[in-house]
Amino acid sequence: MVESLRSVLQLRPIQLNPAERRLRKAANIDDLRTIARRRLPLPLVLAPTGFTRVASPGGELDAARAAARMKIPFTLSTMATRAIEEVAAVCDGPKWFQIYVWRDRGLVKDLLSRAASAGCEAIVITVDTALLGRRQRDVRRDSRAVNLAEYINAQFDQALSWRDLDWFRANWDGPIVLKGIQTVGDAVLAADAAVDAIALSNHGGRQLDGAPAILELVRPVADAVGDRVEIICDGGIRRGSDILKAVALGARACMTGRAFLYGLGAAGQRGAEHALALLSAELRRTMALTGQRCMSDLTPDLIAWRDTLTEPC
Numbered sequence: 001m002v003e004s005l006r007s008v009l010q011l012r013p014i015q016l017n018p019a020e021r022r023l024r025k026a027a028n029i030d031d032l033r034t035i036a037r038r039r040l041p042l043p044l045v046l047a048p049t050g051f052t053r054v055a056s057p058g059g060e061l062d063a064a065r066a067a068a069r070m071k072i073p074f075t076l077s078t079m080a081t082r083a084i085e086e087v088a089a090v091c092d093g094p095k096w097f098q099i100y101v102w103r104d105r106g107l108v109k110d111l112l113s114r115a116a117s118a119g120c121e122a123i124v125i126t127v128d129t130a131l132l133g134r135r136q137r138d139v140r141r142d143s144r145a146v147n148l149a150e151y152i153n154a155q156f157d158q159a160l161s162w163r164d165l166d167w168f169r170a171n172w173d174g175p176i177v178l179k180g181i182q183t184v185g186d187a188v189l190a191a192d193a194a195v196d197a198i199a200l201s202n203h204g205g206r207q208l209d210g211a212p213a214i215l216e217l218v219r220p221v222a223d224a225v226g227d228r229v230e231i232i233c234d235g236g237i238r239r240g241s242d243i244l245k246a247v248a249l250g251a252r253a254c255m256t257g258r259a260f261l262y263g264l265g266a267a268g269q270r271g272a273e274h275a276l277a278l279l280s281a282e283l284r285r286t287m288a289l290t291g292q293r294c295m296s297d298l299t300p301d302l303i304a305w306r307d308t309l310t311e312p313c
């Protein structure tokens with residue numbers, strides 16, 4: 001009797017290997033998914049930025065190397081100053097490729113095929129740039145960017161519509177992110193169209209005047225689309241705590257443009273790494289100070305954002 005009780009009550013040996021410990025708790029594939037989500041690195045993606053060589057001579061190569069060191073995705077812009085293949089040669093981390101949709105679909109098709117050959121994992125279709133916003137600083141400076149804007153406005157497909165997703169699916173065999181969603185209604189349409197992710201984005205305030213602050217869109221969009229599409233919050237990330245806020249409100253990850261560009265401008269690749277390390281350290285500190293252990297455990301009640309936005313200072 002005592003023997004059989006002992007065999008029933010026998011404690012399992014303590015598992016010292018953390019990977020084995022995690023796997024022991026996974027009863028099915030859904031459990032593995034949950035564990036994987038908790039373990040994913042810094043929930044951040046480097047946003048596509050054109051003409052990045054303006055910030056440092058290495059440009060996109062510096063940024064891509066910095067992202068790879070932090071094990072976060074780097075998104076190469078269609079307007080990059082380095083070729084897809086050059087970036088692939090120096091970046092062994094995850095790479096995404098951003099697409100502006102040219103009227104000339106032959107050109108877009110060629111870019112998609114080069115992105116696939118270079119190992120890009122996802123494409124990011126930017127949908128907020130049917131024509132280029134009026135960058136008044138460029139106008140005042142009478143800079144070459146104004147001519148570029150005219151060129152772009154002539155080349156980009158202003159008739160882009162939801163139906164074009166079929167064309168992309170026929171020419172790209174991987175995840176699709178729609179970047180530039182700015183309303184709950186469009187987020188729902190994107191989920192209905194079964195894209196993999198949406199980047200809520202106002203293009204860093206460079207396109208539509210009076211566009212919504214992206215952080216304010218995250219919660220209503222998350223409520224409307226549920227788990228049907230991943231949400232990326234793009235814009236205004238200057239602190240690790242901004243990432244925590246966006247994720248708590250329902251984003252899967254954030255994208256950042258200026259934060260890494262400032263780092264690049266300050267000290268090239270090393271500067272971009274420094275910017276990402278700052279965001280990472282701030283995020284960890286904010287997690288600790290708010291008593292949070294896993295990004296996947298963050299919930300909206302952590303954020304008193306509505307009250308603080310509406311209360312007078």
Ligand SMILES: Cc1cc2nc3c(=O)[nH]c(=O)nc-3n(C[C@H](O)[C@H](O)[C@H](O)COP(=O)(O)O)c2cc1C
Pocket residue numbers: 047048049050077078079080098126179201202203204205206234235236237255256257258259
């Ligand atoms: C200098 C610069 C160039 C950009 N170029 C592109 C681009 O080529 N394609 C694109 O989809 N978005 C572009 N963006 C927008 C970024 O991808 C991103 O949406 C924006 O920077 C996010 O805001 P943040 O700078 O506050 O992080 C650019 C932004 C900046 C600042």
